[in-house]
Amino acid sequence: MTGSPSLHLTVRRRRAIARDVAEFELRRIDGGDLPxxxxxxHIDVVAGSGLVRQYSLCGDPGDRTSYRIAVLRQSDGRxxxxxLHEQLHEGDRVVVGGPRNHFPLEPAPHYLFLAGxxxxxxxxxxxxxxxxxGADWSLHYGGRTRAxxxxxxxxxxxxxxxxxxxxFDECGLIDLEAALDEAAPEALVYCCGPEPLIAAAEAACARRGLRLRTERFSPKQTGSRVDTPFTVRIASTGAELAVPADRSIVDTLIEAGVDVLTSCAEGTCGTCEIAVLDGRPDHRxxxxxxxxxxxxxxxxxxxxRSRTPRLVLDL
Structure with a gap:
């Protein structure tokens, strides 16, 4: 969570809410209001020796006294x-960053929610x-088992x-075609879950011209691209930094002593977002x-990366 402001919270309550899913209620140590x-x-949670993971807030936004997150234990994770499942218990302290929102709820006359x-x-x-x-909405919620x-x-x-x-063990996969067929033409679709669900929702919504908003847990597959070197210019100082083909912009900035907020390092959390003043980004x-x-x-x-020889960044 390089350069990120942090909050020191304590676990007020922990409970099991589904198979391999634990919910944590976090509060400030001094009892004050949270952002x-x-x-x-979502918030960034420092888990163990420097690991930083993003977890969506699922409590009440009107409650400034606590944050609530639910964590699935992933045996094949990092x-x-x-x-969190093994080491974080009631009364323990944890450091978090945020909150940040790259998956905002937008106004719409109808909503279709797809969850995996x-x-x-x-x-x-x-x-x-x-x-x-009082808005019109529906939810299709899939998973391995009911439990x-x-x-x-x-x-x-x-x-x-x-x-x-x-x-899944009772009904199979969510019937996306049926769910989208029932959606109003002006519906806004929100989808969050594993990559196969999101990719299928993207394809199906594109065919129908439906608006879709997604949040991923893992990087979107963008295909293989040849990485080439380019230059980034720091707008505030005029300094220009060479970004090699085998290094990221973030790594290049940090090595040059530029303070950049960064967390996931895989393009899924949005922490490191920077405004571009000139040049054409190669979005991945x-x-x-x-x-x-x-x-x-x-x-x-x-x-x-960059599709042009130089990017000018608002830093």
């Missing part, structure tokens, strides 16, 4: 979720909000008639929408 956030936001497994966490807060506002699906009871309390739970992130990438006025320098 505000909106549905779709150790962050295992550390732990991908329900950012969508839960959105559903609470749109339901409270592995978190917050199904809470979702049914909000409005059981709008929730379709799809355990999984955060910016197609429209945002086409605008070319920002870049995630941990993974993205």
């Amino acid at each position: 505000e956030w909106r549905p779709g936001a 150790g962050g979720s295992a550390w 497994g732990i991908g329900i966490t950012p969508l839960l807060t959105m559903i609470r909000e749109v339901s409270g506002e 592995s699906l978190a917050y199904t009871g809470e979702l049914r309390t909000i409005d059981a008639s709008r929730v379709r739970v799809v355990p 992130d999984s955060v910016l929408t197609d429209e945002e990438q086409a605008a070319g006025d920002r870049i995630l320098p941990c993974v993205s």
